[in-house]
Amino acid sequence: GDSVTQTEGQVTVSESKSLIINCTYSATSIGYPNLFWYVRYPGEGLQLLLKVITAGQKGSSRGFEATYNKEATSFHLQKASVQESDSAVYYCALSDMSNYNVLYFGSGTKLTVEP
Amino acid sequence: NAGVIQTPRHKVTGKGQEATLWCEPISGHSAVFWYRQTIVQGLEFLTYFRNQAPIDDSGMPKERFSAQMPNQSHSTLKIQSTQPQDSAVYLCASSLADTLYFGAGTRLSVL
Numbered sequence: 309g310d311s312v313t314q315t316e317g318q319v320t321v322s323e324s325k326s327l328i329i330n331c332t333y334s335a336t337s338i339g340y341p342n343l344f345w346y347v348r349y350p351g352e353g354l355q356l357l358l359k360v361i362t363a364g365q366k367g368s369s370r371g372f373e374a375t376y377n378k379e380a381t382s383f384h385l386q387k388a389s390v391q392e393s394d395s396a397v398y399y400c401a402l403s404d405m406s407n408y409n410v411l412y413f414g415s416g417t418k419l420t421v422e423p
Numbered sequence: 424n425a426g427v428i429q430t431p432r433h434k435v436t437g438k439g440q441e442a443t444l445w446c447e448p449i450s451g452h453s454a455v456f457w458y459r460q461t462i463v464q465g466l467e468f469l470t471y472f473r474n475q476a477p478i479d480d481s482g483m484p485k486e487r488f489s490a491q492m493p494n495q496s497h498s499t500l501k502i503q504s505t506q507p508q509d510s511a512v513y514l515c516a517s518s519l520a521d522t523l524y525f526g527a528g529t530r531l532s533v534l
Binding site: 342346352353354355356359361399403407408409410411412413414415416 | 426427454456458465466468471473478479514516518521522523524525526527528
């Protein structure tokens with residue numbers, strides 16, 4: 309079945325430093341899946357951060373970027389300079405052609421930004 | 424817009440009891456999803472409805488779990504004869520297109 313892998317369970321970064329959170333995926337259906345990053349800020353519900361539905365394209369939101377790399381089957385999340393307010397749990401997710409409505413999530417990466 | 428509303432926020436049941444979780448989707452959204460989140464399994468898809476009709480329940484445990492959507496304003500997830508392994512946060516989400524809007528979740532604790 310479809311799966312999403314996030315290798316880091318927790319990441320700690322100092323404020324103003326750069327960030328990369330790794331995400332790789334495997335989709336069983338023919339064609340390319342839609343890829344998403346969702347985020348849960350402390351005390352809030354899970355919400356969409358960005359999405360990319362076309363291979364090779366880049367999505368961006370709130371200073372974060374992720375590029376859909378179909379050769380490497382990756383969708384890493386990056387930010388050039390993090391802030392304390394970015395501390396949250398980040399989830400990579402995909403939906404595939406067999407059912408674009410259903411999202412399959414990675415295990416999540418908890419980001420802590422230290423002042 | 425209050426977002427997706429889930430009640431109760433916390434529920435504690437004894438082993439063998441029944442638990443019913445409620446979800447009120449965002450008005451106008453045509454699809455409602457249920458997910459379960461645990462530390463071990465992460466976020467697991469359970470089931471979803473579109474225009475109140477059940478579409479995909481491939482993630483639902485075959486026994487004891489059932490979901491309904493009797494009208495467009497709410498959905499329920501019922502767990503019969505709850506077991507300790509059912510302890511989790513149950514998330515409801517609604518959508519109009521491909522973006523899911525999640526509720527805050529119901530934390531179910533089975534003692």
